[in-house]
Amino acid sequence: MSSVVNHKNVERIENKISDCLNRAERYFKIGLQRPSFNFKQRGRTAGTAYLQRNEMRFNTYMLQQDPDKFIDHVVPHELAHIVVYQVFGSKVRPHGKEWIAVMEHLFDVEASRTHDFDVPKPRNLFLYQCACQVHEFTAHRHGRAVKGTQYVCRYCRKNLNFLKKK
Template sequence: MKPLRIPIALQQGVMQSLQAKLAQAGEYFDCTFPEPAVSYQQRGTSAGTAWLERWEIRLNPQLLLQNQQRFIDEVVPHKLAHLLVYRQFGRVAPHGREWRWMMTTVLQTPVRRTHEFDLAAVRRSTFPSRCGDILQPEATGTKQ
């Protein structure tokens, strides 16, 4: 599968949001946080992943292209909050009180644990396969 090309303006929007939220966190904590690496390698129905130890955010390019500003406004701060919580508190519950506090108090962003983007374009087709006499769907669409 050929990787999607993310327009420069959209990549700049992601970085501007990330930098603005990092500045808010830096001001709140009176320190400077390094800019996390950002990649567009997330696949499937997840909007993104925060890689805590790597200080990296992986974003779903298909969902970014489909939802643009809404994706930037919701997903970028959400993933950044995970990194900031890890930096400030260590390993805690992924969407626990520290994360909710980081979202509302520090990043001043509404708390949403999951996105509500249309997933039709990123869902994989499922095909039935035979296993003995029982017909079972396979999530990947390939037989094993």
């Protein structure tokens, strides 16, 4: 576990997982495999469920902003993906009707695909220019552009060309 995550929040996450899994097991009348979790998630994503690994990754930057909201919404969101995969298999849509039903009817949480936590500011920015303005690219997007991906401004419809690293 990450040293920036306090023991109380780890325990609360474990309890939330247990509570939600118990509800799902009672409803579906089957045993479900308890997923592991860690705090390796980075960037703009609050959490990710790795279905085949039965693993959930959480973003500590967002957990620290509002632990109650994070535990009440993000943990069930990712766990619902795991439950749906274990119950229905891989032939269902990630945020489809099965996932929505698990979120809203079993976990009693609004089925939202997005979060409103603040996202960390990117460290390495790269400037690209079109005919009307300068755009900031993250290192990831810049790497894709270097490998040949063409980006076009949504306003002037001109190609974006690399200027310099910010």
